[in-house]
Amino acid sequence: MKASSQPSDRFDLASGSKGFDLEHRRKINFNMGRYHAAVQVGQKDYRDPELARDQAAYLKWQAVEALEKHLLRFESACRNNGAKVVWAADANDALEAVLEVVRRHKTRLVVKSKSMATEEIHLNDFLEKNGVEVVETDLGEYIQQLDGEPPYHIVTPAMHKSKEDVAALFHRKLGTDPHASPEALTNHARSLLRDRYVEAGVGITGANFLLADTGGVCVTENEGNARMSTTFTKAHIVIAGIEKILLSMDDLDLLWPLLASKGTGQQMTAYNTIFHGPRKDHESDGPQEMVVILLDNGRTRLLEDPKTRQALHCIRCGACLNACPVYKNIGGHSYGATYSGPIGKVITPHLLPFESYQHLSQASSLCGNCTEVCPVRIPLHQMILENRRQAAEGAGSSTAQHWVWKAWSRAMLHRPLLDVVGPRTKSWFMARFVGSLWGSRRQLPTPAPRTFRALWRQRSNPPTR
Numbered sequence: 001m002k003a004s005s006q007p008s009d010r011f012d013l014a015s016g017s018k019g020f021d022l023e024h025r026r027k028i029n030f031n032m033g034r035y036h037a038a039v040q041v042g043q044k045d046y047r048d049p050e051l052a053r054d055q056a057a058y059l060k061w062q063a064v065e066a067l068e069k070h071l072l073r074f075e076s077a078c079r080n081n082g083a084k085v086v087w088a089a090d091a092n093d094a095l096e097a098v099l100e101v102v103r104r105h106k107t108r109l110v111v112k113s114k115s116m117a118t119e120e121i122h123l124n125d126f127l128e129k130n131g132v133e134v135v136e137t138d139l140g141e142y143i144q145q146l147d148g149e150p151p152y153h154i155v156t157p158a159m160h161k162s163k164e165d166v167a168a169l170f171h172r173k174l175g176t177d178p179h180a181s182p183e184a185l186t187n188h189a190r191s192l193l194r195d196r197y198v199e200a201g202v203g204i205t206g207a208n209f210l211l212a213d214t215g216g217v218c219v220t221e222n223e224g225n226a227r228m229s230t231t232f233t234k235a236h237i238v239i240a241g242i243e244k245i246l247l248s249m250d251d252l253d254l255l256w257p258l259l260a261s262k263g264t265g266q267q268m269t270a271y272n273t274i275f276h277g278p279r280k281d282h283e284s285d286g287p288q289e290m291v292v293i294l295l296d297n298g299r300t301r302l303l304e305d306p307k308t309r310q311a312l313h314c315i316r317c318g319a320c321l322n323a324c325p326v327y328k329n330i331g332g333h334s335y336g337a338t339y340s341g342p343i344g345k346v347i348t349p350h351l352l353p354f355e356s357y358q359h360l361s362q363a364s365s366l367c368g369n370c371t372e373v374c375p376v377r378i379p380l381h382q383m384i385l386e387n388r389r390q391a392a393e394g395a396g397s398s399t400a401q402h403w404v405w406k407a408w409s410r411a412m413l414h415r416p417l418l419d420v421v422g423p424r425t426k427s428w429f430m431a432r433f434v435g436s437l438w439g440s441r442r443q444l445p446t447p448a449p450r451t452f453r454a455l456w457r458q459r460s461n462p463p464t465r
Contacts, residue, residue, distance in 0.1 A: 007336050008359040015330040015363065024160060028328055031159050035322055038265025045257075045267055056258055057377040059251050060313035063212075067303060067312075070212040070245045071294065077215025081277030083290040091121035094293050098123065098204070098237055101291055102132055105234050107201025111193075113219070113226035114138035115206030116154060116316060117239045117295055120338045120351070123204070135196045137225035139189055146173045152332040154339070155263045155318035160331055193225070203229035203287065207240035208259065208315070210292075213248045216274040217292060220256060222264070224271050236275065236287040241295050243312035249274070255315065262317040262375045298351035307386050311346045313376045320370035320380055326363055335360060342370035342380040349387055354394070361387035404433055415453065423447040 018024055046052050063070055075085045088094035102110060110127060112118065112134055124134045124145075136145040140157035144150065147169055151157035158166070163182050170185050171178040180188070197203075205226050209218040217238050219226045230236040246255070260266040279286030302308045321327045321341030332340040337348045337357065345360040361384045370380040392405075411418040421429075426447040438444055 007356050010336050011334060011359060011363070014334040014336065018330045018334050024331060025329065027160055027162050027165075028331065030162075031156070032322055032328060035156075035265065039262065039319075039322075040265075042261035042265040042267065045261065052254065052258060053375055053377050056254055056315075056375055057313065059246065059255065060315070060376045061310075063245050063247055064243060064303070064309060064312045067242065067245065070247060071242055073212040074210050074215055074245060075294075077211075077213065078217075078277070078292055079215070081215045081290075082280075083215070083277045083292055086291060086293045088293050088295045088297070090297050091295075094121050094239060094295050094297070095123065095126045097291070097293050098127070098239070099130060099132075101235050101237055101289070102127065102130075102202050105201045105289075107234070108132055109196065109200045110134045110202045110204055111137050111196055111200040111229045111233065112141075112204040113206070113221065113229045114141050114157070115204070115239060116151070116338060117206050117241055118204065119151060120297065121239070121295070123239070135193070135200070137193055137197070137223075137229055138221070139186060139223060139225075142189055142193070143169065146170075150333070150338070153318060153321060154316050154341070154343075160333075193228075197228045197232050200229075200233050202235045202237060203233035204237045204239065205229060207238050207244050207292075209246045209252065209255065210240055210244045211249050211252075211274070212245055214274075214276065216249065216276050218252065218256075218272070218274050220259065220269045220272045222266075222270045227271060227273055230275065230287060231285050233287055235289040235291065236278070238275070238290070238292045239295060240292065241297075242299055243314070258375045259315050259317050262319040262373070302347065302350045308346070308350060308383060310378050311343070311350075311383060313378050314343050314347075315376060316343075317375055319373040319375065323369040323373045325365055325367065325369070330363075342384065343378075346378075346380060346383045346387065349391075354390070358387065358391040358394075361385075361391065419451045419453055423449055 043049050078085050086093075086097045088097060108131065110132055112124075114136075118124070124136075127134050136142045138157070141151065143158040143161065143166055144152070153159045161169075166182070166185060167176070167178055167180050170176040170180065170188065174188065174192070176185065176188055205217075205219055207217045208220050210216070211218065217240070221227075246252070256272060257268055260269045263269075275290065278288055278290040299312060302311050318341075320343050321332070324341050327341040334340075335344055335348070337344055337352065337360070339348055339351075342364070345364060348360055349357040364381070364384050366381050366384065368381045371378070371382070374380060411421075423446075427444075430444050430447075435444060
C-alpha cells in the first residue's frame with residue numbers, strides 16, 4: 001500500500017500499528033515503570049510539592065508575559081559577555097546562521113549535545129547535505145542517530161529500545177559483541193566519542209534556560225557531553241527557543257531541581273553549566289567564539305493568543321508524556337513531529353501548518369493527567385480543547401461537517417426533534433457520518449428500538465386490564 005502524504009493519515013497508520021504492538025508496549029511499560037518509581041522518590045525531597053509548582057508557574061508567567069523586554073535584556077547582557085546573538089524568525093534563518101559559523105571556521109565535523117530545538121529545525125540533515133558531519137554526543141541521541149531514527153521522547157530519546165535492541169544495533173553498526181552489557185556498550189561509545197570532541201571545529205548545544213540578568217545560557221545534563229562539546233571546539237553555537245528566558249539566575253534555585261525531579265527523578269542532574277560567553281584571555285580552555293541563536297519559528301503565534309500563550313511556559317521535562325495514556329500506547333514516533341505527547345499536541349499545530357497537524361489534538365482522552373503532573377501548571381487538557389475549537393471554526397472543518405454537527409447539536413438540544421427520527425434512520429446516520437471516524441476495530445452502537453420518552457410514558461401510564 002502506498003503511504004499517504006498527509007500527516008493525519010500517517011498518524012492513523014502509525015498509531016494503529018503501535019497501539020497493537022505488544023512488544024513495544026512491554027518495553028515502554030518497563031521503562032515508564034522505572035521512571036515513575038524514580039519520580040515518586042524525587043518528589044519526597046519537596047516539603048510542599050504543590051507550592052513548588054505554584055512558584056515555578058509564577059516564574060515562567062513573569063518571563064513570558066513580558067517576553068520581548070526580557071529577551072532584549074538577555075541580548076544586551078549576552079553581547080557584553082562577548083557572545084554574538086542572532087534572531088532567527090524561522091528554521092531557515094537558524095540553519096543559515098549555523099552554516100555561516102561552520103564555514104567560517106572551515107570545519108567538516110560538528111559535535112552536538114541533546115537539543116530538541118535542533119531536531120525541530122532538522123539541523124543534522126541540513127548540515128550533512130552541506131558536507132558537514134554531525135555527531136550526537138548524548139548516548140540516547142547517539143543510539144538514535146546510529147539507527148537513523150529521530151528521538152522518541154523529549155528527555156529519553158531511546159526509551160522504546162531495550163538493552164538487547166541497543167546491543168544488536170551496536171553489533172550491526174559498530175561490530176561489538178551482540179550480547180554486550182549496557183556498561184560495555186557505554187564504554188565503547190565513550191571511547192569513540194572522545195576523539196570526536198577534539199577533532200570537531202564547532203560544538204552545538206541547546207539551552208534549558210536563558211538568563212535575562214546575566215546573559216547566561218544554562219544547560220543541564222547527566223553525561224558531561226555538553227561540556228565536552230564546548231570545551232575543545234573553536235566555536236560554540238547555542239540554539240534556543242525564545243521561550244527559554246528567565247528573569248534571574250536566582251530562579252534556577254527552584255527550576256533546575258524541579259526539572260530534574262520531574263524529568264528523571266533526580267534531586268539534580270549531574271552536570272549543570274551556565275555559559276557566559278567565549279573563552280576569556282585568562283582562561284585556558286573554551287571556545288574562541290560563542291553564538292546564541294534565538295529561535296522563533298512559530299512561537300510568537302502562540303504568544304499573541306492569550307488562550308495558547310501558557311504553552312510557552314513548558315520547561316521540557318517530559319512529565320506529561322510519561323503520564324499520558326495515549327502516548328504510552330502509540331509511542332513518540334507516531335506523532336510525526338518533533339514534539340510528541342500532550343505538549344506536542346498543543347504546540348505542534350502552531351509551530352507547523354495548523355491544518356496539517358490539528359488532528360493531534362483529537363488524539364487525547366482529555367483525562368487531565370498531563371495537567372496534574374506539569375511542574376509549571378500548564379492546563380494542557382484545556383489547551384487541547386482550545387485547539388479543537390480553533391480547528392472546528394477554521395479551515396479544518398468542511399462545510400458538510402459544519403452542517404452535520406449543527407444539525408446534530410440542534411437535535412441533541414431538542415429531544416422531540418431527535419425522537420421524530422426512527423432507529424433505522426439513526427443507524428444510517430451513524431454509519432454514514434460517524435462510521436469512518438469510529439474506526440474499523442470498534443462496532444457502532446445500535447440505537448434502541450424505543451426512545452426513553454416512549455418507555456417513560458409506558459411506565460407512567462401502564463395499560464389497564
